[in-house]
Amino acid sequence: MTIRNQAAIVGIGRTEFSKNSGRSTLRMALETILDALDDAGLRPSDVDGVVKMSANRDIDEVELARALGLQNLRFFAEVPYGGGSGCGTVGVAASAVATEMAEVVVTFRSLNERSERRFGESSVGGGVGGWNAYYAPHGLVTPAQWMAIFGRRYLHEFDHDTDAFGMVTVLARKHAATNPHAMMYQRPITIEDHRKAEWIAEPLRLLDCCLDTDGACAAIVTSAARAKTCKSTPAYVTAATQGTGSRPEVMTAWQRDSIAHLEETDSAARELYRIAGMNPEDIDVLLVYDHFTPMVLMTIESYGFAARGQAPSRYREGYFELDGRVPLNPHGGHLGEGYIHGFNHIHEAVSQLRGNAANQVAGSPKTALVSSAGGVPTSSLILSLEAR
Amino acid sequence: MSDEPAPRPFPQRDRDTTPFWEAQDKHELRFQRCTGCGSVRYRVTPLCPNCHSFDHEWIASSGRGHVYSYTVVRRQTHPAFPVPYTVALAEMEEGPRVAAQVRGHDGGEIALGAPVHVEWEDHPKQSLPVFVLD
Numbered sequence: 136m137t138i139r140n141q142a143a144i145v146g147i148g149r150t151e152f153s154k155n156s157g158r159s160t161l162r163m164a165l166e167t168i169l170d171a172l173d174d175a176g177l178r179p180s181d182v183d184g185v186v187k188m189s190a191n192r193d194i195d196e197v198e199l200a201r202a203l204g205l206q207n208l209r210f211f212a213e214v215p216y217g218g219g220s221g222c223g224t225v226g227v228a229a230s231a232v233a234t235e236m237a238e239v240v241v242t243f244r245s246l247n248e249r250s251e252r253r254f255g256e257s258s259v260g261g262g263v264g265g266w267n268a269y270y271a272p273h274g275l276v277t278p279a280q281w282m283a284i285f286g287r288r289y290l291h292e293f294d295h296d297t298d299a300f301g302m303v304t305v306l307a308r309k310h311a312a313t314n315p316h317a318m319m320y321q322r323p324i325t326i327e328d329h330r331k332a333e334w335i336a337e338p339l340r341l342l343d344c345c346l347d348t349d350g351a352c353a354a355i356v357t358s359a360a361r362a363k364t365c366k367s368t369p370a371y372v373t374a375a376t377q378g379t380g381s382r383p384e385v386m387t388a389w390q391r392d393s394i395a396h397l398e399e400t401d402s403a404a405r406e407l408y409r410i411a412g413m414n415p416e417d418i419d420v421l422l423v424y425d426h427f428t429p430m431v432l433m434t435i436e437s438y439g440f441a442a443r444g445q446a447p448s449r450y451r452e453g454y455f456e457l458d459g460r461v462p463l464n465p466h467g468g469h470l471g472e473g474y475i476h477g478f479n480h481i482h483e484a485v486s487q488l489r490g491n492a493a494n495q496v497a498g499s500p501k502t503a504l505v506s507s508a509g510g511v512p513t514s515s516l517i518l519s520l521e522a523r
Numbered sequence: 524m525s526d527e528p529a530p531r532p533f534p535q536r537d538r539d540t541t542p543f544w545e546a547q548d549k550h551e552l553r554f555q556r557c558t559g560c561g562s563v564r565y566r567v568t569p570l571c572p573n574c575h576s577f578d579h580e581w582i583a584s585s586g587r588g589h590v591y592s593y594t595v596v597r598r599q600t601h602p603a604f605p606v607p608y609t610v611a612l613a614e615m616e617e618g619p620r621v622a623a624q625v626r627g628h629d630g631g632e633i634a635l636g637a638p639v640h641v642e643w644e645d646h647p648k649q650s651l652p653v654f655v656l657d
């Protein structure tokens with residue numbers, strides 16, 4: 136038995152995406168969970184499992200269970216590594232329902248990243264343990280700074296200038312401009328805007344970094360059999376995987392032969408396509424975690440949508456436009472819609488398969504590939520309309 | 524309030540890493556070398572990933588390497604680190620890639636591959652290497 140098409144996402148929910156939600160992460164999680172259950176035609180009492188990202192340690196499983204009035208949670212698990220873990224929560228939920236350890240599993244991400252703690256701000260000194268003991272004392276204290284080290288090598292090894300990064304944001308903002316849910320709705324930018332944007336950590340500018348967002352998204356996972364009884368159109372989990380690659384580190388896997396590609400993501404891609412029995416040609420819409428623009432280019436290459444170093448050429452060809460060969464982040468992603476740590480990408484994938492996304496791509500997509508963050512231990516999904 | 528920068532974050536030592544950080548306080552950059560198979564490893568870890576021997580010795584780096592990548596930090600995110608400052612990832616002669624600030628760098632372009640050597644800065648809780656462009 137493999138995980139292929141054993142489970143499905145049957146419900147999705149989301150809050151508004153804003154600079155200040157005005158409410159707790161717990162409350163937003165509960166709102167989106169109720170919406171997602173309603174979307175599926177399920178009740179809170181149906182829930183018997185929760186899988187969350189370790190980044191949501193602020194929300195205890197038992198607080199969810201208490202608020203939802205659950206009689207029992209029989210499956211709960213946490214997936215580590217920040218933005219790398221979003222698809223992993225759905226994968227773990229799918230494995231739980233496939234093995235009958237749970238039947239209806241809640242996955243979610245809820246954060247007040249803009250109004251409360253911001254990832255781009257590091258906490259004031261003191262002792263730093265673990266991997267970051269080798270970096271924070273030298274002033275490498277934020278994700279943008281760590282990712283800049285990878286990004287510089289990408290530009291160097293493939294002889295690109297920073298317009299290669301700028302094209303990523305220009306397309307994201309183009310898509311967000313026509314998505315009313317997006318923080319950057321009706322606010323497209325040009326490559327000139329990117330060239331003029333302030334530096335954060337060279338070679339990354341402000342416009343290479345994801346938005347800071349308050350908001351939440353949830354997805355309900357159940358078995359393929361039960362999915363058929365839900366009121367929504369199921370998005371089958373055709374493949375799910377995680378990946379570390381060799382010599383992994385949290386955000387500083389810099390001891391590898393090359394850091395101009397993402398070994399975690401390369402490994403996840405191989406495994407994902409193997410499980411699905413698919414190739415890149417079988418993918419109709421692509422959702423790539425876009426915390427920082429260089430990682431988008433490298434992730435595109437890992438999943439086989441461009442040869443190494445060639446993702447910028449694909450951008451120039453229009454390959455990722457809404458009417459291109461494989462539309463990329465039609466919602467605008469973290470650079471344009473909002474930063475819900477990859478969960479808004481899962482929401483968008485399901486919406487595209489259902490045919491009711493804000494920027495619905497042409498040709499009724501039947502498969503969506505969703506990748507969680509690059510440059511960290513990662514995870515990914517292929518979701519399909521048909522369980523073949 | 525004083526104009527002194529806030530204290531730097533400092534490495535929290537543990538039973539595996541203490542020899543590494545203690546050596547830095549004596550201005551020595553060192554790496555673990557497996558006494559089973561001879562491979563050098565970094566960052567510190569108790570087991571040789573190549574031959575799975577726990578036995579190792581500490582070797583002193585020559586302190587020479589070349590710039591593998593770097594970033595010039597322009598947006599301040601931590602009170603201990605006024606901008607701009609430059610952090611390089613240098614590949615040392617022994618193989619490991621080590622991150623440290625580039626002393627006196629004004630933000631101009633650095634050619635990847637440029638040779639550097641290690642000098643030392645003493646901070647209240649931990650001495651740390653810095654790179655100097657040769």
Ligand SMILES: [Zn+2]
Nearest residue numbers: 557560571574
């Ligand atoms: Zn060995």
